[in-house]
Amino acid sequence: QVQLQESGPGLVKSSETLSLTCTISGDSISSNYWSWIRQPPGKGLEWLGYIYYSGSTKYNPSLKSRVTISIDTSKNQFSLKLSSVTAADTAVYFCARLGEYSNSWYGIRAFDIWGQGTMVTVSS
Amino acid sequence: DIQMTQSPSSLSASVGDRVTITCRASQSISSYLIWYQQKPGEVPKLLIYLASSLQSGVPSRFSGSGFGTDFTLTINSLQPEDFATYYCQQSYSTPYTFGQGTKLEI
Numbered sequence: 040q041v042q043l044q045e046s047g048p049g050l051v052k053s054s055e056t057l058s059l060t061c062t063i064s065g066d067s068i069s070s071n072y073w074s075w076i077r078q079p080p081g082k083g084l085e086w087l088g089y090i091y092y093s094g095s096t097k098y099n100p101s102l103k104s105r106v107t108i109s110i111d112t113s114k115n116q117f118s119l120k121l122s123s124v125t126a127a128d129t130a131v132y133f134c135a136r137l138g139e140y141s142n143s144w145y146g147i148r149a150f151d152i153w154g155q156g157t158m159v160t161v162s163s
Numbered sequence: 164d165i166q167m168t169q170s171p172s173s174l175s176a177s178v179g180d181r182v183t184i185t186c187r188a189s190q191s192i193s194s195y196l197i198w199y200q201q202k203p204g205e206v207p208k209l210l211i212y213l214a215s216s217l218q219s220g221v222p223s224r225f226s227g228s229g230f231g232t233d234f235t236l237t238i239n240s241l242q243p244e245d246f247a248t249y250y251c252q253q254s255y256s257t258p259y260t261f262g263q264g265t266k267l268e269i
Contacts, residue, residue: 084199084207084250086259099258101164133206140212147213147254149197153206 041065043154057121061134072137077130131156169262186251195255
């Protein structure tokens with residue numbers, strides 16, 4: 040059974056860097072793409088970026104280069120850093136697996152396994 | 164970025180009803196559309212991928228359709244456990260984007 044678990048500080052001061060780690064169990068980090076998604080309280084979902092085991096990354100341009108996702112294959116973990124945080128970055132942060140699915144015509148990646156989420160509050 | 168717009172934003176229904184939620188993309192996304200269900204305090208759950216393919220373990224009362232820019236999620240014979248918020252997401256291009264959600268209430 041694949042499980043993801045986020046860890047990191049629940050409180051970050053404004054202008055500092057938010058750092059979270061996602062630990063994967065039941066699956067190899069080398070087998071899929073891995074992603075971070077966040078959800079502000081009472082609001083919708085925002086994709087932050089993903090990483091492949093090779094280290095290849097893709098980020099959401101809306102974060103204006105504040106986001107960095109890295110990987111540690113030896114620990115089966117990947118991490119998120121978000122710099123220069125403000126109150127607008129207060130959210131539940133989820134790590135998720137981008138699993139691969141297909142039908143007779145197309146292939147797609149979807150967020151199929153999620154961590155429980157961790158609430159990060161940015162304080163002034 | 165591809166904008167995803169869901170309607171309605173909220174919906175009241177009763178057990179046994181049939182409901183339909185619509186998702187519209189700001190440009191064609193072929194069949195690269197995914198639906199999730201999120202219950203309060205829980206993580207999103209993958210329901211449907213490629214617009215109409217049911218994820219393993221999801222009840223057959225859930226179905227999806229559409230292609231291009233217009234998609235629908237239909238739930239037949241609503242059950243008490245179906246009351247939740249539903250999100251669509253496009254996987255056609257990055258940045259991946261979600262609809263704003265549709266809250267299905269009793």
